[in-house]
Amino acid sequence: MAQDNATVKTHATGNMLVDIWRYRYALHNMILKDFKVRYRNMSLGIAWSVLNPLIMLGVLVVVFSYIHTNRVVENFPIFLLLGMIPFNFYSLCIAPTTGCIVENTTLMKKIIFPRIILPVSVVCSQTIQLLFQLLVLGIFLAIFKVPLSWYWLWLIPVFMIELLFIFGMGLILATINVYFRDVQYLVHSILTVMFWFTPIFYSVTIVKKSLSPLLYWIYLLNPLTGCIDTLRRAILDHLPPNPETIGPAIIMAIGTAITGALVFSSKSRELTDKL
Amino acid sequence: MNSTTHTEPPIIRFRSVGKRYILQKQRPFLLHETFHRLFSRRQRRDDEFWAVRDIDITIARGESLGLVGGNGAGKSTMMSLTAGTISPTLGQVTVTGRISGLLELGAGFHPDLTGRENIYLNASLLGLCREEVEAQYKSIVDFSELHNFIDVPIRNYSSGMHVRLGFAVATHIDPDILLMDEVLAVGDQNFQQKCITRILKFRDDGKTILFVSHNADAVKRLCQRVIWLEKGRIKMQGPAEEVLAAYTSGMPK
Secondary structure (H helix, E strand, O other): OOOOOOOOOOOOOOOHHHHHHHOHHHHHHHHHHHHHHHHOOOOOHHHHHHHHHHHHHHHHHHHHHHHOOOOOOOOHHHHHHHHHHHHHHHHHHHHHHHHHHHHOHHHHHHEOOOOOHHHHHHHHHHHHHHHHHHHHHHHHHHHOOOOOOHHHHHHHHHHHHHHHHHHHHHHHHHHHHHHOOOHHHHHHHHHHHHHHOOOOOOOHHHHHHHOOHHHHHHHHOOHHHHHHHHHHHHHOOOOOOOHHHHHHHHHHHHHHHHHHHHHHHHHOOOHHHHO | OOOOOOOOOOOEEEEEEEEEEEEOOOOOOOHHHHHHHHHOOOOOOOEEEEEEEEEEEEEOOOOEEEEEOOOOOOHHHHHHHHHOOOOOOEEEEEEOOOEOOEOOOOOOOOOOOEHHHHHHHHHHHOOOOHHHHHHHHHHHHHHHOOHHHOOOEHHHOOHHHHHHHHHHHHOOOOOOEEEEEOOOOOOOHHHHHHHHHHHHHHHHOOOEEEEEOOOHHHHHHHOOEEEEEEOOEEEEEEEHHHHHHHHHHOOOO
């Protein structure tokens, strides 16, 4: 069947970054909407943004400081948080991004705007939530008297890498989900599996010791591994990143982001037909 | 630019456009079925449905065109194709100009947000920047006459209020092309009159209008030219009077 529709003009230019910039005010309002809808009709409102991570991370700290203490790893509760926060961020972004196209069927069908705004707005509002989690992390770092260091600044590139990975995965999953709605459910199972194959409760050193070199390399293909390892080295040990872990993470993150952008932009035209 | 051309190029052009939908009786619920379909040479036959077919039209700048036809004739598909929310299966749709990107009044309004918040969200999704929305805000509220309800969540609005706000936003984004699909169906007499006046003003300002309605009188008032669609094809087109006369004569009184 001849496909000759290249000249249909929409409000999207085809270049994602240009589209995002041109529709930045729409993006701003979408993020605002997300927060308002989430916290409206709640007496504590936006305070939940701090309370939620405080409870979620606080319980870990309490349990692993008083009930299940670990003398091998120094500052084990903090060690745990540095694994939990990047993973939480990942799962809190991926689940809603996967559904963002399908859930916004009306917008997709009835309004012309660059479709990329939808997944990007989800990731942006979760990034703001991440800042609250980091604030809570800061509180616990102070309580545990972890000494400050310039190495802490590695936190910024680490989350950039993770964002790239999230962005790519989110776009891929959001697109596939339009064709197979099962993906929405599959994602939850995959996230559970991933939780245990990510160094959250254990360190990368242990992984290296226990797995064969090949399996270890496969393990490193999960960019969260490199991100978490780098965070722990920077914040707890005051060490620069280990190229062995961060290297594969960077490559995988960039690769995923490019794949995601290509998949999404090549399919975004026909998505509406499948909704 | 080009002094040799006497007529301006059309603002909207459909060239032998067809839009096909595959009517899947059931979604592929197993992956293996999809693989089977991808790799087996015998294509399993799904029912095809051509929402519109063999459409050739040009619409000049400043023209107001009405689309009439029964349910499922392809009117809304024509609107979506013009807007670009869907792409044609066959042929080409060319649009040169800023289109009002709203195919349904109030689409994208979030029930939990207030009228004010929805105006900002909707207008910005339609491509307006902060300054433009702020400049238009007062005029949007004035037009919708919802001053007392503007800080109330939309879910408490009546359907009429919802459409009023939708119409107000849609007509305040200064498009070259205005798409209006059944906008007069809701809303009281007063507001309908106000809408018609506003659409007429658009027409007088030299904007292009694509108007879908079952209300033949409204089409007659607003459009010079009318296209009558039936089963996705153009059954008749021409001056509004003629086409509407033929269209309404076939209807039971």
